[in-house]
Amino acid sequence: xxxxxxxxxxxxxxxxxxLLLLAGLAGGLLAWRFYLQTxxxxxxxxxxxxxxxxxxxxxxxxxxYPGLGVDGELxxxxxxxxxxxxxxxxxxxxxxxRYVAADGELGHPRRLELFLRSFDFPxxxxxxxxxxxRLDAGGRILGMHEGPGGEEIYSFFLEPVMLAGLHGExxxxxxxxxxxxxxxxxxxAVVSVEDRRFFEHRGIDLRGLARAFLVNLRSGRVRQGxxxxxxxxxxxxxxxxxxxxxxxAREAVMAVxxxxxxxKLEILENYLNEIYLGQKGGVGVHGMWEASAWYFxxxxxxxxxxxxxxxxxxxxxxxxxxxxxxPERAIERRNVVLRVLLDVGEIDHRTYRRALAEALGTxxxxxxxxxxxxxxxxxxxxxxxxxxxxxLKREGYSIFTTLDAGFQHAAERAVAEELDRxxxxxxxxxxxxxxxxxxxxxxxxxxxxxxxxxxGGRDYGRTQFNRVLNARRQTGSVFKPVVMLAAVGSEEVGxxxxxxxxxxxxxxxxxxxxGKQWSPANYSDKLYGEVTVRESLERSIxxxxxxxxxxxxxxxxxxxxVRLGVDxxxxxxPAISLGAYEISPFDVAxxxxxxxxxxxxxxxxxxxxxxxxxGKVIEGNRLEFERVIPAVDAYLVTHLLEGVMERGTGRRARxxxxxxxxxxxxxxxxxxxxxxxxxxxxGLLAVAWVGFDKAGHVGLSGATAALPVWTxxxxxxxxxxxxxxxxxPAGIELVEVDPRSGLLATVACKDxxxxxxxxxDVPTQHCGALGHLLxxxxxxxx
Amino acid sequence: MVPLATCxxxxxxxxxxxxxxxxxxxxxxxxxxxxxxSACTVASLPRFPGAGGAAGRAGQEAVKSGQLARAGLLLDExxxxxxxxxxLGAGRLASLRFVARARDLMTRERNEEALDLLExxxxxxxxxxxxxLYMAEAWRRGGDPARGRVYLxxxxxxxxDDDRLALEIELLRRQVYLPAGxxxxxxxxDG
Numbered sequence: 001x002x003x004x005x006x007x008x009x010x011x012x013x014x015x016x017x018x019l020l021l022l023a024g025l026a027g028g029l030l031a032w033r034f035y036l037q038t039x040x041x042x043x044x045x046x047x048x049x050x051x052x053x054x055x056x057x058x059x060x061x062x063x064x065y066p067g068l069g070v071d072g073e074l075x076x077x078x079x080x081x082x083x084x085x086x087x088x089x090x091x092x093x094x095x096x097x098r099y100v101a102a103d104g105e106l107g108h109p110r111r112l113e114l115f116l117r118s119f120d121f122p123x124x125x126x127x128x129x130x131x132x133x134r135l136d137a138g139g140r141i142l143g144m145h146e147g148p149g150g151e152e153i154y155s156f157f158l159e160p161v162m163l164a165g166l167h168g169e170x171x172x173x174x175x176x177x178x179x180x181x182x183x184x185x186x187x188x189a190v191v192s193v194e195d196r197r198f199f200e201h202r203g204i205d206l207r208g209l210a211r212a213f214l215v216n217l218r219s220g221r222v223r224q225g226x227x228x229x230x231x232x233x234x235x236x237x238x239x240x241x242x243x244x245x246x247x248x249a250r251e252a253v254m255a256v257x258x259x260x261x262x263x264k265l266e267i268l269e270n271y272l273n274e275i276y277l278g279q280k281g282g283v284g285v286h287g288m289w290e291a292s293a294w295y296f297x298x299x300x301x302x303x304x305x306x307x308x309x310x311x312x313x314x315x316x317x318x319x320x321x322x323x324x325x326x327p328e329r330a331i332e333r334r335n336v337v338l339r340v341l342l343d344v345g346e347i348d349h350r351t352y353r354r355a356l357a358e359a360l361g362t363x364x365x366x367x368x369x370x371x372x373x374x375x376x377x378x379x380x381x382x383x384x385x386x387x388x389x390x391x392l393k394r395e396g397y398s399i400f401t402t403l404d405a406g407f408q409h410a411a412e413r414a415v416a417e418e419l420d421r422x423x424x425x426x427x428x429x430x431x432x433x434x435x436x437x438x439x440x441x442x443x444x445x446x447x448x449x450x451x452x453x454x455x456g457g458r459d460y461g462r463t464q465f466n467r468v469l470n471a472r473r474q475t476g477s478v479f480k481p482v483v484m485l486a487a488v489g490s491e492e493v494g495x496x497x498x499x500x501x502x503x504x505x506x507x508x509x510x511x512x513x514x515g516k517q518w519s520p521a522n523y524s525d526k527l528y529g530e531v532t533v534r535e536s537l538e539r540s541i542x543x544x545x546x547x548x549x550x551x552x553x554x555x556x557x558x559x560x561x562v563r564l565g566v567d568x569x570x571x572x573x574p575a576i577s578l579g580a581y582e583i584s585p586f587d588v589a590x591x592x593x594x595x596x597x598x599x600x601x602x603x604x605x606x607x608x609x610x611x612x613x614x615g616k617v618i619e620g621n622r623l624e625f626e627r628v629i630p631a632v633d634a635y636l637v638t639h640l641l642e643g644v645m646e647r648g649t650g651r652r653a654r655x656x657x658x659x660x661x662x663x664x665x666x667x668x669x670x671x672x673x674x675x676x677x678x679x680x681x682x683g684l685l686a687v688a689w690v691g692f693d694k695a696g697h698v699g700l701s702g703a704t705a706a707l708p709v710w711t712x713x714x715x716x717x718x719x720x721x722x723x724x725x726x727x728x729p730a731g732i733e734l735v736e737v738d739p740r741s742g743l744l745a746t747v748a749c750k751d752x753x754x755x756x757x758x759x760x761d762v763p764t765q766h767c768g769a770l771g772h773l774l775x776x777x778x779x780x781x782x
Numbered sequence: 783m784v785p786l787a788t789c790x791x792x793x794x795x796x797x798x799x800x801x802x803x804x805x806x807x808x809x810x811x812x813x814x815x816x817x818x819x820s821a822c823t824v825a826s827l828p829r830f831p832g833a834g835g836a837a838g839r840a841g842q843e844a845v846k847s848g849q850l851a852r853a854g855l856l857l858d859e860x861x862x863x864x865x866x867x868x869x870l871g872a873g874r875l876a877s878l879r880f881v882a883r884a885r886d887l888m889t890r891e892r893n894e895e896a897l898d899l900l901e902x903x904x905x906x907x908x909x910x911x912x913x914x915l916y917m918a919e920a921w922r923r924g925g926d927p928a929r930g931r932v933y934l935x936x937x938x939x940x941x942x943d944d945d946r947l948a949l950e951i952e953l954l955r956r957q958v959y960l961p962a963g964x965x966x967x968x969x970x971x972d973g
Contacts, residue, residue, distance in 0.1 A: 063902060065879070067872020123895055140872075154879045447908035448901060598908060600936065620894070623901055625932045682908065683873065722872045727909040 053396025374456030449602025478667030501742025538648030
């Protein structure tokens, strides 16, 4: 049967309509699903953590007080590393300083005018202020005032230096800023050049699109995008950079939805925190806060109009208009932005002209990486128990350490340049296999245990092995002060009580122990005959030291070493008295810190505080002390070690110009494989090691290879500090004695030496003509 | 110019000059007197600013009567004396000033900041008993007197024959540590 044609058409129409309805329904469902998904995406993203904030590792702040030198090379470096800029006129902005040559009114030869930067110290905010600092002829601070004629202050702190950022895979640097903190000129500049009708449109700007279309049509190429700030934000948050219609459509829909969901200010805040604004090495600079700090060394609220305009202008092509790399392009772009601001009536002509005349005002880019790398590895390791790496990469913690950035700089230079010099002076140290001579240096404040510098090797890029912590090497004579402590210390540390003036022979001998025999030999095979305990240490005489160790008892020496911080695995073999035991430079520093710290063992401290993004301290580490030996015993060792510097194997430091009160000891291991120097002033202890990673013959003594590294570091690190002498504790008497007889000095003595004694040990007899009539010490050991 | 003959007439009249030996003896006596006076002057200087004289006695009285705050006044005197007289090194003076600021922070119950400054103070001057005293006090205020005990030990070993210091330590021991249930014996290495 043939159906009428109209009936066929109606049925077809019905099918078609049905299909259409179904398609519409499906489309509607899909659209609804898209809407719900997008809405969930938007709300989830805005409500949650939008970005990963890298945590930052900072050095310690630098305390400045009267008496400190502030015109030396190191202080200049400290300012430069923090991005301070020297100016000719009076500093007017944070981060500027100048030295004033003379001031007749005040009667002081020089002044330093320093405009401090603002910084959020843990628990305290430095707002940034101008300081007027009076200096003496030697560049040391006489007094300080807040501004000219302002209130007198007695100290201030330079902000910490950022040592490293702990980034995630994206490698973005960003600090979040609330919209209320964004200065109005910056908002006006960004809105004026990027989306003039931002406060009027609903996510997409049809007028803007039409204008962009016309501009592009006229010019024959894409000159304007027509995307609103909201669209740009959607693209950055959720989409890629593909130039397709689909992507543009999604971007537009999402922008409209975002505008329905969130306020204009919320969108603007996100935009200003999200936007990419340049590159520091391998790390992207994101957000206005970070860019402001990176380019101008300022917080956004401190920006001038010109600087705000420049940041707004950079958005279009951050690397092309980079104020660091292309300052002339950056200025041109800034001027365009200023013109727009003038045209839209945001600024008047006078303000416009003033902003045009502004200097660029950028601070030199300072790489945050590349220094203190071994130390920052150490810090990461210290933190990993409480703060897994993923947390550190995301949460934006500020990790304040104890490192002195200036000391670290001095230490890195000392290790690198002195090792280079050694290779030049001793060509046999240069090996064909590429096994370079290595070095390590660790410095700490023995009063507090705070780690001040750590150089784990001469080139972190080549090898990340941290020799300070992980290289276990024989210490050689660096260990001898432990023997001396057991020998000359009070009954608290040893049962055999010798005096520094007691005499001992350095004749070769054999030490029988556990059925074995050990025969110590002198470093140079030279025999000195009978020497004092002091001389045996100052000249580092092995046989004499071993004799002392035998009489003191090797078990006692071993126990004492463990008490000072050497690990429990130390076995009581006679050879340990000459340092035949492998420990790290860090452990050597711990042991010496007891001598330097007046008998207190301070737990080495690297991480002082961890602060979250809100400024709350979430981990704080305080100094930890334990008294392990009496102060008098620590001082006796220090006094012996001062002699090493003045007359013994450390005197090369004196000829190299290091004249401060100091105590220290050289060390050279068997076969000249390791060269050491461990020494300290009252406030700074450093241990230097030089050797090959693979057991190898350095062929140089500690005095030749390690002492120059130590000396160079100490000289540079302390150049700003006034010298101070070691404190003599109660219970110690310093008396002049005849070094040969150990008796009290008289005018008849040929030579005299100042010797430290426990109060009860002070000699009562005199040397010289009258002394000969009196009986000499019957027992040279006591 | 005044001629030599006018200003020094004795030189012009050899007949009146004393015997050379007597002259030498007289000069020696003069020299010794000068040396003696200088030595006495040096010896009479306080070992530490504020430690001697009226301030020291007042300090002892205050401590005896149980006023720890008196130590704060002594600290102020020490800072002022050091700043005025230039007796101390720069590091020690800066250290004392950090202690003074820490003390002020402690009175405003900003104990953590006070501890920060006291730690800085220790870094600058390891031998300042003021630092140790306030460090112990800061830990007590922070609710952890046991951690402050090590600083009392430092005090104990540092200047055991200083009357005022001994009294301060005794005061802190009696007032602070015994009520907290801790032993009052601070000598030895049991910290």
